[in-house]
Structure formats: C-alpha cells, structure tokens
Amino acid sequence: MRGRSLKNYGTIAAFFAILAVFGCLRPASFLTMKNFLNLTRQMAPLALVALGATFVMTINEFDLSVGSSVSLGGVLAALLSIRGVPVAACFLAAVAACLLVGWVNGFLVARFKILSFITTLGLGTVLDGVIYGLTGGTTVFNGIPKAFTLPGSLRIAGIPFITLAAAGLYLAAYAFMGHTPAGRRLYAVGGNVEAARIAGIRIFSCRLLAFSLCAAVAGLAGALVASRVGSANTTAGQGYFLQAYAAVFIGCTVSKSGVPCVGGTLIGAAVLAVLANGLTILLIPSFLQNILTGGIIILAVIVQKIGAKE
Amino acid sequence: MLLEATGLDKQFNGVYALKQMGLSLKAGEIHGLVGENGAGKSTLIKILGGVYGADSGEICWEGKPLSGRLEAAQSRALGIRILYQENMLVPAFSGVENIWLGRPYPTKNGRILWDVMRQEAETKAAELGIEVNLQAPVMELRPPQKKCVEILRAILGECRLLILDEPTASLSDRETAMLFDVMKRLAAKGTAILYVSHRLEEVLSLTHRITVLRNGETAAVLDTKDATKELLIGHMSGMLTRQPEREPKRQEEGGRNTAKETCRREARPLEVRALSSRDGIVKNVSLTAPAGQITGIFGLCGSGRTELLECIYGCRRIKSGEVVLNGRGIKKSSPSKAVENGMAFICEDRRGKALINGGSLFDNMVLASIGRFSRRGRFLTGEAAAAAEKMQEFLKIKCMGLSQPVEELSGGNQQKAVFARALLTEPSVWLCDEPTQAVDVASRKEIHRLLQAEAKKGCAVVFVSSDLTEILEIADEVAVMAAGTIVARLKNSRLSPKEVLALCYGTEEGRKAV
Numbered sequence: 001m002r003g004r005s006l007k008n009y010g011t012i013a014a015f016f017a018i019l020a021v022f023g024c025l026r027p028a029s030f031l032t033m034k035n036f037l038n039l040t041r042q043m044a045p046l047a048l049v050a051l052g053a054t055f056v057m058t059i060n061e062f063d064l065s066v067g068s069s070v071s072l073g074g075v076l077a078a079l080l081s082i083r084g085v086p087v088a089a090c091f092l093a094a095v096a097a098c099l100l101v102g103w104v105n106g107f108l109v110a111r112f113k114i115l116s117f118i119t120t121l122g123l124g125t126v127l128d129g130v131i132y133g134l135t136g137g138t139t140v141f142n143g144i145p146k147a148f149t150l151p152g153s154l155r156i157a158g159i160p161f162i163t164l165a166a167a168g169l170y171l172a173a174y175a176f177m178g179h180t181p182a183g184r185r186l187y188a189v190g191g192n193v194e195a196a197r198i199a200g201i202r203i204f205s206c207r208l209l210a211f212s213l214c215a216a217v218a219g220l221a222g223a224l225v226a227s228r229v230g231s232a233n234t235t236a237g238q239g240y241f242l243q244a245y246a247a248v249f250i251g252c253t254v255s256k257s258g259v260p261c262v263g264g265t266l267i268g269a270a271v272l273a274v275l276a277n278g279l280t281i282l283l284i285p286s287f288l289q290n291i292l293t294g295g296i297i298i299l300a301v302i303v304q305k306i307g308a309k310e
Numbered sequence: 311m312l313l314e315a316t317g318l319d320k321q322f323n324g325v326y327a328l329k330q331m332g333l334s335l336k337a338g339e340i341h342g343l344v345g346e347n348g349a350g351k352s353t354l355i356k357i358l359g360g361v362y363g364a365d366s367g368e369i370c371w372e373g374k375p376l377s378g379r380l381e382a383a384q385s386r387a388l389g390i391r392i393l394y395q396e397n398m399l400v401p402a403f404s405g406v407e408n409i410w411l412g413r414p415y416p417t418k419n420g421r422i423l424w425d426v427m428r429q430e431a432e433t434k435a436a437e438l439g440i441e442v443n444l445q446a447p448v449m450e451l452r453p454p455q456k457k458c459v460e461i462l463r464a465i466l467g468e469c470r471l472l473i474l475d476e477p478t479a480s481l482s483d484r485e486t487a488m489l490f491d492v493m494k495r496l497a498a499k500g501t502a503i504l505y506v507s508h509r510l511e512e513v514l515s516l517t518h519r520i521t522v523l524r525n526g527e528t529a530a531v532l533d534t535k536d537a538t539k540e541l542l543i544g545h546m547s548g549m550l551t552r553q554p555e556r557e558p559k560r561q562e563e564g565g566r567n568t569a570k571e572t573c574r575r576e577a578r579p580l581e582v583r584a585l586s587s588r589d590g591i592v593k594n595v596s597l598t599a600p601a602g603q604i605t606g607i608f609g610l611c612g613s614g615r616t617e618l619l620e621c622i623y624g625c626r627r628i629k630s631g632e633v634v635l636n637g638r639g640i641k642k643s644s645p646s647k648a649v650e651n652g653m654a655f656i657c658e659d660r661r662g663k664a665l666i667n668g669g670s671l672f673d674n675m676v677l678a679s680i681g682r683f684s685r686r687g688r689f690l691t692g693e694a695a696a697a698a699e700k701m702q703e704f705l706k707i708k709c710m711g712l713s714q715p716v717e718e719l720s721g722g723n724q725q726k727a728v729f730a731r732a733l734l735t736e737p738s739v740w741l742c743d744e745p746t747q748a749v750d751v752a753s754r755k756e757i758h759r760l761l762q763a764e765a766k767k768g769c770a771v772v773f774v775s776s777d778l779t780e781i782l783e784i785a786d787e788v789a790v791m792a793a794g795t796i797v798a799r800l801k802n803s804r805l806s807p808k809e810v811l812a813l814c815y816g817t818e819e820g821r822k823a824v
Contacts, residue, residue: 178691180687181683183689187669188666188677188680191669194662194663195674195677196677197625198645198655198663199645199649199677200646200649201645201646201677
C-alpha cells in the first residue's frame with residue numbers, strides 16, 4: 001500500500017500556516033476559545049452546503065440549484081414558524097421540501113439524461129421564482145417566534161448547537177461515503193458511469209440519492225441560518241453557492257486521487273471560514289478579502305495539479 | 311538506419327521499465343516489437359513519442375544524435391506518428407475533422423474549406439481502400455472503423471515512422487488483412503513501421519525484423535525469416551524450452567465427464583430465443599450456451615456479436631425475443647439484474663466501460679460486489695480486501711498493492727482485474743467480448759485456462775473473439791454470426807478456419823473472399 005504524497009498534505013499544511021499567521025498577528029483576539037467556537041458556528045452553514053455539494057460532485061455532476069435550496073429551506077422554515085408550526089416540524093418540513101427538490105433534480109438528470117448543469121440551472125431558477133412568490137421579495141422576520149431562533153443560538157456545554165449539528169452530519173457522511181454500499185456506489189458512478197452500469201450498479205438510484213442528499217442538507221443549512229439570524233432572506237443562499245463549491249474543490253486536493261471527499265470538504269470549508277474570520281479581525285476591507293480568498297482557491301488547485309504531474 | 315536508440319533507461323518509482331534497451335529501425339522496414347506484460351513496450355513507444363523522457367541513453371535519427379530529451383513536438387516534426395492502443399479521437403468531430411486534427415486547416419479569408427479537407431481525406435481513404443463514413447461523428451463508428459480514421463490521420467502528413475500499438479486487437483481477419491495491405495504499401499514508400507502486437511502469427515507474417523523485449527531489456531533482435539513462434543515465446547519468457555502457446559484442444563473428453571461430478575455451482579444454461587434488438591442490429595438470434603462448455607461466437611466486424619452480448623446482458627434494448635436462464639425467462643433485463651442472475655460480462659471496451667481509471671485496483675475489483683460485501687448497510691472493507699487479495703494472488707495480478715491506481719497496470723493485468731471483479735460475483739454465465747484483447751501471451755493463456763476451469767465447474771461460457779484461431783483453440787462449439795444473426799453452429803472438432811470464414815463471407819460477400 002502506498003502512502004499519500006506530499007501534495008495531499010499541502011492543503012492541510014497551508015491551513016495550519018494560515019492559522020499560524022493570524023495567530024501571530026492577533027493572538028489576543030484570534031487564538032481564543034471564544035473566537036474558535038464562534039468560527040465553527042459561522043462556518044457550519046457553509047460546511048453543510050459544501051457537504052451537500054460533495055455528494056453530487058462525487059458522482060461527477062453539479063447542482064447549481066444548491067443556493068436556491070438554502071434559501072428555500074430558510075424561507076419555508078421561517079414562514080411555517082410564523083404560522084405557529086412547532087419548530088421541529090418547521091425544520092423537518094424545510095428539509096423534506098428540499099429533499100423533494102433534489103429528488104426532482106436527480107430524476108430529471110437520470111431519466112432524461114440531461115446535463116446536470118442545465119437541469120439544476122433550470123430548476124434553481126424555478127425555485128428562485130417560487131421563493132420570491134412566497135416572500136414577495138422581502139426578508140421574512142415579522143412575527144418569527146422566539147422558539148424558532150433557539151436552534152441557532154442554543155449552546156450545549158458552551159458549544160453552539162449549529163456546530164454540533166454540522167459535526168454530527170459530517171461524521172455520518174464520512175461513515176456513509178466510506179463504509180456503506182451506497183457510498184461506495186456513488187464513488188463508483190463518479191469514477192466511470194459506464195463501468196459502474198456494466199458492473200450491475202443502478203445508476204438511476206445513485207443519481208436520485210446524491211441529488212436528494214445534496215438538496216436536503218442545503219435546506220437544513222438554510223433553516224439553521226434563518227434560525228441563527230432570526231430572519232429569512234429571499235436570496236440568502238446565493239452567497240453560499242460558490243463558496244460551497246470552492247470548499248469542495250479545495251477538498252479534492254486532499255484526497256489521493258483528486259476526487260471529492262468528506263474530510264477534504266471540511267478542510268476546504270475551514271480554510272475559507274478561517275480566512276474570512278481572520279481577515280475580518282485584521283480589519284482587511286472586504287474587497288481585499290475576496291481577492292485573497294479567490295487567489296488562495298486557485299493556488300490550491302494549481303499546487304495539486306503540479307503535484308499530480310510528479 | 312532511420313532510428314537508432316541505444317542504452318535507454320527509464321525508471322518509475324525506482325523500478326526499471328527500460329534497462330539499457332536498444333532498438334534500430336531502417337527506413338522502409340516493418341519491424342515487430344514483442345514482449346510480455348510490462349516488458350517495456352508501451353514505455354518505449356511513449357519515449358519515442360516524447361511523452362516520457364528517458365533517464366539516460368541516446369536516440370539517433372538518420373545517424374545524427376538528438377540532443378536532450380525528445381519532446382512531443384520534436385517527435386511529430388521528425389515524422390514519428392503513433393497509434394496508441396486506445397483511440398485518441400474527438401468523439402463529436404467527424405472523421406474528416408479528426409483526420410485533420412493537429413494540422414492547420416485549409417482556409418480562405420479565415421473561413422475553413424471543409425470541401426478541401428473532405429476531398430483530401432477521402433482521397434487518402436480511397437488510396438488505402440478504407441471504406442468508412444468520414445462525415446459522421448466518430449462516436450458513431452465501431453472500434454475498427456475508428457482505427458481506420460486514426461491511421462488516416464497518421465499518414466495524412468509526412469510520416470517517416472509509424473508506430474502501431476496492438477492495432478488489430480479489435481479487428482476482424484478481413485480488416486486486419488486490409489490494414490496489413492496499407493502497412494506494406496506505406497513501407498514500400500520508405501516509411502518505417504514499428505508494429506507492436508501480441509499476435510505472433512501476425513508479427514511473423516508481416517514484419518522484416520523483430521525485436522523481443524524482456525523485463526525492459528532487448529532480449530533478441532531477429533530476422534523474421536529465421537524466427538518461429540516458439541523461438542519468440544522462448545525469448546519473451548526467458549525460457550527457450552517453454553511449451554508452444556497453442557495446445558491441442560479437445561484433449562480430455564473423459565476429463566470433462568468426471569468434471570461434471572465435481573461441479574460446484576448449479577448448472578444454469580443460457581438460452582436465447584428469437585432475440586432482436588430495438589435498433590435492428592441483432593436480428594432474430596436463437597442460441598443456447600450449455601453449462602459446462604465454451605460457446606464461441608465468431609463473426610466479422612459489424613456482424614452484431616458485441617450487440618448480441620449487450621442484449622443478453624441487458625444493456626441494449628430488446629425489441630422481441632427472450633433470454634432464458636436455467637429455464638426461467640428474464641423480464642425487463644438490466645445489467646444489475648444480470649449480475650444478480652449470475653451473469654458476468656467482460657466487455658470489449660476495457661478503458662471506456664470496464665475500468666474506473668482514477669480508481670485503485672481494489673475499487674475496480676470489488677465494483678460489482680459492493681452489495682455482496684455489505685452487511686446491514688455497512689460495507690465490510692476488511693472482508694472485501696481479503697477476498698480481493700486472494701483474487702489478486704489467484705490471478706497473479708502484478709501490482710504494487712491493491713491501492714495502486716489501476717491505470718498504472720499493464721493491459722494484461724488490467725484485464726485480469728476485470729476478471730477478478732467478475733469472479734468475485736461468482737457468476738454462472740460468462741459473456742466475454744474479446745477478453746484477450748491487447749493482452750500478452752502469458753495472460754491470454756491464463757485467461758483461457760480460467761474460462762476453461764469455469765466451464766468445468768458448470769458455468770456456461772460465451773466467448774466472442776475476432777481472432778478465429780483463438781476461437782478454434784478454446785471453444786467447444788462455434789456459432790458463426792453474420793449480418794446480425796447466427797448463420798451456423800458447428801462442433802469444434804477438426805474445424806478449419808477456412809470453413810468458418812466461408813460461412814461468414816458466404817452471406818456477406820458472396821464467397822469471393824474464400
């Protein structure tokens with residue numbers, strides 16, 4: 001068995017280098033437990049959306065509607081809570097609705113063999129319309145009961161509930177992808193659809209599964225965000241969409257063969273979150289933050305490509 | 311000498327792929343290059359094509375040493391053209407455009423002159439007697455037709471040295487003969503041809519000289535007129551006394567009867583009743599593949615042999631007819647159902663449809679048995695790895711470990727991995743489409759033995775090959791396919807190639823070829 005080469009650790013090393021730089025520059029505010037917990041809470045929604053995208057990218061597809069699913073999850077949960085639906089049911093309904101969206105995405109891709117790029121772009125646009133119709137284009141915040149903001153603000157033994165939820169889902173996803181037949185099949189489909197089909201794997205159900213999981217996790221992330229900020233924005237998801245894919249791409253550099261993996265995605269999300277957090281503490285203007293973050297993403301992928309040639 | 315390479319060394323991860331290897335080619339000669347699995351043939355080709363740089367050694371072109379590493383662009387500029395085993399075509403482009411790929415398109419005022427391109431391509435095709443629809447996207451062409459397009463591309467510009475890596479792997483005898491014709495004509499015009507093949511008969515009949523590689527070294531350079539198959543195999547394996555490759559078939563009729571008693575698995579004969587595919591390629595085929603024997607299917611390219619297997623396996627739509635396994639008809643077949651029913655399909659397109667190229671040997675071996683190695687929703691990696699390891703030893707797959715990416719293995723070992731995958735599902739019906747394609751002599755023999763052993767255990771084995779000698783070597787019965795249907799079924803006892811070919815051409819060509 002051959003070990004991982006240096007390039008696989010490059011991203012992880014870079015992550016710690018970033019931590020070290022911020023730690024040295026602002027030890028008093030950056031390297032504190034409080035900031036660390038705060039950081040994990042900020043990072044959790046992005047990490048969840050990225051986790052969803054990982055499922056879809058594992059089977060070599062794209063879900064461009066993932067941002068819309070985030071918005072839909074938040075808006076649905078918030079609107080239901082205003083109507084007096086119990087909080088747990090609000091969350092369940094939001095996740096279920098998004099799961100259905102993902103299922104439709106998967107069905108269209110699998111049944112009609114349409115490029116997922118196009119299918120999800122179309123369905124995402126439809127969703128945006130639906131969400132706009134639900135909210136009238138405004139931010140939903142009037143009449144949101146206090147109980148709804150509980151999951152977003154609750155701390156268990158000092159650790160934010162959102163952090164725990166994301167951590168739990170990451171563990172589950174890690175076990176799912178690596179140690180269940182369904183997870184192995186997703187990797188197989190991503191590796192070579194034709195080979196997987198000939199080997200007797202049902203491509204149809206794999207696609208349904210990956211897209212459903214992706215949208216469901218995104219919907220949950222949306223609901224959690226809405227709960228944390230106490231409001232639901234019509235376009236809340238747009239900001240997560242590109243960042244999530246960036247996290248997955250950075251994560252691909254961690255795996256040996258360059259395929260998406262759960263652990264890698266977590267590192268990718270952490271890199272992005274730490275950058276945002278640290279740069280904010282350093283009072284770097286946000287336009288510079290964007291330039292730096294984008295540059296780092298490209299750099300990570302270049303480093304991997306160069307490493308792959310060896 | 312057109313090309314003279316001396317003392318070539320190339321290492322990968324500290325392992326020698328080439329070691330003090332030498333090769334010389336004259337203009338106008340057809341030179342055979344043979345060697346077993348991983349003997350260094352592919353590495354040598356890639357060095358000549360500029361894909362890899364040699365670690366040390368010298369390459370002289372027309373007597374002048376090339377300074378430094380031979381780069382891909384330089385290799386092209388010298389007139390070296392390589393046809394790799396796997397096709398290198400843009401699927402959506404037409405044959406014409408693929409042929410022109412990499413050369414400046416003729417233009418007028420910035421507009422591409424498609425007519426000029428087409429005419430030139432078609433003229434070349436006509437010169438060589440190649441009949442392929444060059445206007446259609448190449449993804450609609452069959453493998454041998456794609457090979458023809460690649461040959462046209464190689465010789466369209468100035469071609470001084472043409473290197474062909476297993477070009478006849480998926481070609482029928484007639485197409486092979488046509489290809490040889492083309493090669494001879496090219497050689498007569500002064501082009502040197504390096505012909506890499508596992509098919510020793512072809513090498514012996516076609517070439518002027520032969521270089522034999524063994525473990526990255528030049529084991530022998532022979533004049534073809536002094537060479538025999540046994541001699542070549544001896545040099546390749548390092549044992550000059552090794553038994554000839556082709557053993558007489560049908561030796562142990564008695565052995566087969568006793569084998570029936572030791573039959574482990576349930577005998578499940580395969581029966582196909584009046585099967586027609588929706589696209590009309592397979593027409594009304596009826597076939598039985600009895601348990602315990604190898605049923606060979608021979609047909610020329612385009613006879614529908616691949617498509618027939620695909621229909622049986624459920625990856626091609628069926629219009630009418632029925633596939634019956636052990637007396638039970640299969641409704642609405644699909645590959646996943648086929649696997650559940652104990653079918654294994656070794657398909658013709660190894661890279662495209664069998665292997666996960668980024669995946670490890672392990673991933674590829676367990677691909678069809680993920681469910682088998684799972685209990686209560688958990689994939690048992692340890693159990694799967696143990697089984698895969700056993701399989702790797704059983705099939706003698708040469709690798710650095712199960713985690714090695716499968717694409718790093720040689721063709722023969724890749725094919726063994728595909729067989730390992732099938733074996734792990736414990737099939738009772740084998741559908742093999744060109745299973746020894748681009749596989750070295752030793753692996754080919756091992757695959758034959760494996761299939762014979764499987765038949766003895768009571769499996770039904772269907773064996774499709776475009777290599778007639780191979781079919782006659784291992785099949786118990788031969789079904790001859792032509793124009794989408796089975797035209798004859800013969801017991802393979804004292805069957806001559808001529809008889810079988812007569813049946814193939816009988817319907818297609820009015821017997822003129824025989």
